[in-house]
Amino acid sequence: MKLDNCLTAENINQKLLNIQYAVRGPILQRALQIEREIQKGVPKPFERVVRANIGDSHALGQKPITFIRQVLALAAFPELADSADVPADVRQRVQEILGDCTKGSVGAYSPSAGLSIVRTRVAQYIEARDGVPASPDDVYLGSGASDVIKAVLTMLVEDVDGKPPAVMVPIPQYPLFSGTLSELGLHQANYYLDEEHEWALQASELERCWRQASEDCTVRALVVINPGNPTGQVLTRQNMEEIVRFAYEHNVFLMADEVYQENIVSKPFYSFKKVMHEMGAPYAGMPLGSFVTCSKGWAAECGLRAGFAELARLAPAVRAAFSTARAVMQCPSVLGQCILDCVMKRPAPGEPSHPQFAAELGDIQRVLAERTETAYDTFNSIPGYFCNPIDGSMFAYPRVDIPEAAQAEAERLGMAPDEFYCLRLLEETGVCVVPGTGFGQLPGTFHFRTTILHPRDEFQHMMDSIRSFHLNFLEKYS
Numbered sequence: 001m002k003l004d005n006c007l008t009a010e011n012i013n014q015k016l017l018n019i020q021y022a023v024r025g026p027i028l029q030r031a032l033q034i035e036r037e038i039q040k041g042v043p044k045p046f047e048r049v050v051r052a053n054i055g056d057s058h059a060l061g062q063k064p065i066t067f068i069r070q071v072l073a074l075a076a077f078p079e080l081a082d083s084a085d086v087p088a089d090v091r092q093r094v095q096e097i098l099g100d101c102t103k104g105s106v107g108a109y110s111p112s113a114g115l116s117i118v119r120t121r122v123a124q125y126i127e128a129r130d131g132v133p134a135s136p137d138d139v140y141l142g143s144g145a146s147d148v149i150k151a152v153l154t155m156l157v158e159d160v161d162g163k164p165p166a167v168m169v170p171i172p173q174y175p176l177f178s179g180t181l182s183e184l185g186l187h188q189a190n191y192y193l194d195e196e197h198e199w200a201l202q203a204s205e206l207e208r209c210w211r212q213a214s215e216d217c218t219v220r221a222l223v224v225i226n227p228g229n230p231t232g233q234v235l236t237r238q239n240m241e242e243i244v245r246f247a248y249e250h251n252v253f254l255m256a257d258e259v260y261q262e263n264i265v266s267k268p269f270y271s272f273k274k275v276m277h278e279m280g281a282p283y284a285g286m287p288l289g290s291f292v293t294c295s296k297g298w299a300a301e302c303g304l305r306a307g308f309a310e311l312a313r314l315a316p317a318v319r320a321a322f323s324t325a326r327a328v329m330q331c332p333s334v335l336g337q338c339i340l341d342c343v344m345k346r347p348a349p350g351e352p353s354h355p356q357f358a359a360e361l362g363d364i365q366r367v368l369a370e371r372t373e374t375a376y377d378t379f380n381s382i383p384g385y386f387c388n389p390i391d392g393s394m395f396a397y398p399r400v401d402i403p404e405a406a407q408a409e410a411e412r413l414g415m416a417p418d419e420f421y422c423l424r425l426l427e428e429t430g431v432c433v434v435p436g437t438g439f440g441q442l443p444g445t446f447h448f449r450t451t452i453l454h455p456r457d458e459f460q461h462m463m464d465s466i467r468s469f470h471l472n473f474l475e476k477y478s
């Protein structure tokens with residue numbers, strides 16, 4: 001055997017070759033290259049690259065929540081407890097968490113579903129949010145939501161009634177789903193959100209998608225992202241009830257990606273758990289997967305990797321198999337679990353950490369409210385742009401009319417028109433956004449996704465750059 005033949009593109013798992021993840025795709029790679037060119041003194045028509053490709057609030061300058069970092073520091077190094085700088089509620093919290101860690105160390109493995117104290121707090125958070133009972137036994141902690149979402153999707157890899165499995169996914173979608181489905185060999189059945197009606201989800205479109213997919217596959221699950229990424233809409237309660245009825249009637253597992261539930265500007269958030277419960281029988285008895293992460297919300301601790309799945313009403317044998325599969329991975333990061341504990345039980349009024357926590361939370365909420373408004377107003381004031389109201393998440397997903405001459409130029413270069421547009425935007429302004437092809441869009445429409453949580457001046461600079469770029473682009477190609 002020749003040594004260079006043991007791993008080749010031809011003999012590795014071919015499914016890996018199909019994975020695409022535009023959020024860290026070719027436009028970002030070019031942005032990183034431009035950053036290196038700037039460092040070397042290569043002249044550019046701008047001073048710096050503005051990265052707006054990924055929903056990572058700390059990378060955009062959001063300050064960590066002090067309470068979280070104090071708990072982390074003390075949990076990692078309990079000797080700090082003697083310091084007069086450590087507030088009493090931080091000391092108390094760490095004592096509780098370490099009391100549940102083997103030998104009082106975050107360096108010891110936890111149970112594979114997570115520390116019991118943290119799972120209990122997750123259940124309490126869900127109960128307080130929904131007014132519906134929740135059990136720690138249904139809670140599985142993970143290293144981010146991606147981890148548990150992939151674990152749940154893995155359960156669906158099985159032919160049923162002689163047909164391969166399919167999963168219904170919204171378009172536009174967050175490419176964790178398309179990428180993981182590709183990796184697992186699950187068929188992706190696309191249903192389109194209705195851009196003309198604030199990205200609502202039409203029951204008739206779900207039916208169309210299901211019918212089409214069912215010709216060759218068995219549809220096993222329906223993914224709903226609420227609030228939406230990249231679209232930023234919050235579904236109405238009526239819409240959610242239609243989705244629940246659809247899932248019931250077609251016997252599909254509802255996977256509710258609810259990771260942006262704490263990033264909403266003004267509308268109320270209803271979890272699918274609550275809506276199902278309030279719809280009563282038979283819907284209240286349906287299985288449900290719901291996903292939350294510390295990467296989003298006000299903590300936004302993306303790099304520390306913590307999240308959870310609540311898997312309600314699974315059959316006992318399914319729960320046992322899932323638990324065993326999770327055990328193989330040992331456990332999620334215990335420091336990550338400490339963060340989740342803080343997110344699930346924030347400092348309460350009257351506790352020493354509360355005033356600072358409340359001030360920090362207020363700043364974060366103000367930034368989101370300001371940026372969603374600026375993004376909406378700015379995009380809708382640019383000729384050829386359209387942007388729906390942004391209810392939440394941390395993104396804008398404007399639609400852009402791309403002139404036919406520019407589309408022809410893109411074709412000549414072997415690119416999609418929106419990829420060409422985003423590449424030109426990057427080359428001419430340094431603004432790095434992600435083309436709509438990475439999330440999906442109605443054929444013939446073009447979008448990009450931008451994160452919106454930059455500091456005010458940086459954000460204004462980005463909006464101004466996009467506007468003047470677009471006007472030049474129109475002049476060149478119209």
Ligand SMILES: Cc1ncc(COP(=O)(O)O)c(C=O)c1O
Pocket residue numbers: 055143144145146147174176225229257259292293294295302306307
């Ligand atoms: C809709 C959605 N779901 C899940 C995730 C996964 O986040 P993480 O794995 O960092 O928890 C993200 C991250 O951006 C997301 O936007």
